[in-house]
Amino acid sequence: MQKPSGATDLLIDGDRTDSYEVVAARGKLVEGTDIAVKRLTRMSDSGTSQFLNEVNLISELQHFNVISLLGYCFHSDGHILVFEYHANRSLDLYFFGCTESSKLSWKIRHKIIKGIARGMTYLHHDSCVTIIHRDLKVSNILLDKDMNPKxxxxxxSRLVSRDHIQTNTNKVAGTRGYIAPECWSDKIFTKKLMSLVLEL
Incomplete structure (x- = not known):
């Protein structure tokens, strides 16, 4: 993928999953808004399904600690998602980065944990639809210029009935190390985020 017009920074170059290949770049809208443009190519059927699921879910959400979807494009050559840009990138860079500047103070860690908890409370209880994320991990937490998590x-992700604190699944999905043990043993996933909190 070539950088979009006006792009200034390649964020992801050829990151692959079983479902698609991702290239993302930073860009700017005409009125000056910084954006992150994520293009998904070589889509399998499951990749297309994940793309549509993400569009449908995020378009319903509005919370300070949940990423905002600004637009999308569904095309045979590749699908595009346009998000707000976050200056401090993703949380995993602060855990696996090798420079002194990548280290986080306990005050900032506490702020990030509180923000993630607020966002997850919104997804589980306060949004118009109840959502279980299923892949909450440090690389899926973005940080704005003030280190607020998104x-x-x-x-x-999966929609669940509002009165259920857990639900069954036919397929275990997510990232090893972050998946709750009951998902493997009982095919049940719940509204918990302890793996991420412990990592912080």
Missing amino acids: ISDFGI
Whole structure:
């Protein structure tokens, strides 16, 4: 993928999953808004399904700690998602980065945990639809210029009934190490985020 017109920074170059290949770049809208443009190519059927799921879910959400979808394009050559840009990129860079500047103070960690908890409370209890994320991990937490966390990547998220704190699934989905043990043993996923909190 070539950078979009006006793009200034390649964020992801050829990141692959089983379902699609991702290229993302930073750009700017005509009125000056910084954006992140994510293009998904080589889509499998499951990749297309994840793309549509993400569009449908995020377009219903409005919360300070949940990423905002500004637009999308569904095309045979590749699908595009346009998000607000976050200056401090993703949380995983602060855990796996090798420079002194990548280290987080306990005050900032506490702020990030509180923000993630607020965002997850919104997804589970306060939004117009109840959503279980299913892949909450440090690389899916974006940070704005003030280090406020934004929950992202809703491709494998699941809608559940508002009065259920857990639900069954036929397929275990997510990232190893972040998936709750009961998902593997009982095919049940719940509204928990302890793996991420412990990592912080």
